[in-house]
Amino acid sequence: MTDAFAEKAAAWDQNPVRVAGARAFFDAVLPLAGPAAKGLVLDFGSGTGLLGLLFADIARRVDLVDTSPAMVQVLRGKIAAQGLANVAVHLGEIAELTGLALPEASFDLVVSLNALHHIPVIPPVLAQLYRLCAPGGHIIVADLMSEDGSFHGAEAAVHKGFDPAELARQFQAAGFEVQGTLQHHTIIKADASGAQRHYPQFLLHARKP
Template sequence: MTREHFDGIAQDYDDQDKVDRARQIADAVRAAVPLTGREGLLEYGAGTGLVAQALQGAVGRLTLADSSSGMRQVAERKVADGALPEGTRVWDLDLTDPEVTLPEENFDLVVSSLVLHHIPDLAPVLAGLHRLLVPGGHLAVADLDSDDGRFHAHLHDFDGHDGFDRHGLARQLRAAGFTDVTVDDCTTLVKHGEVFAVFLAVARR
């Protein structure tokens, strides 16, 4: 799936199902990560920033990173309209790009929601997320359980993962340098009339 695909759906992205799911994921992050309200948060592959939006007030400054210009435009409009806090930053950041220059800043918490299954080669992205965290900082990843290709069956050009085996993803997180990895049930979503399970993987740098 290309950036152009996400550019094309950005303006109508925030339907009620996605808003509700983002709140459920944010609730799971709050339950799994000891938050003080001062954490610098990066939402990677943020889209329009729904999870960060649901976490505002539970963390400190928000930074949203996405490679889709259409999604970033919607996120920037949310900041201007007050749906996201003043001072929220919106970055163009793609850790799949081998030429990417990582920001100098480090974060206390990095979250991503239904992002990693779009990325064929996870290793450089997980390594980049690890480097973006402060020592002791947390990564929280919400994504799909393995589904034998049913979730993306309608997309002829999908080249990502058909969900994840939880144990396999935990091994990849440990290989990237993360510790204290846990993977637990988080929420569900319905597509093509079928219910798909979403887990939350939490790990520490």
């Protein structure tokens, strides 16, 4: 399978907009998750770990899942350089990973930033996350609000953002109790014509009963 992020991985962390977006999401997650952020944390579509590695200082353990070998290579380099002992990396599709590495009903907090719009079929992912969440566990995702496709330009992106209310219905269908959705951050970046555009993001917070 081609790695859609192969050419972006090496410079991924050099974009200050991405770094700031990950920090903004982390800051938004902490008060919503409460003590869950100190337990077992899973970041899916983690990329280079801009978000997930922020949890390494506070969580008992952080598991990061990503399909891109190039992003995972950068991530592993950062983990080694920082000497992080409570972080594990899994290369693969979140919906397909099984086994001891990601035990069922174990995660206190699942987070994800800007990954869902790259995943063609969402319900199997939500079913998997429901299996992985501990009872009472939190899942908090942030992604693009519905946009006109200019965010990725000519690049293939599977979803042009989401209607948060519709996505919330999919979470409910998977068994989660949706705590709420809110707009929490705006990505400002140039579109293909060079014009600065504002791309609002939503945050969705749900819990496994």
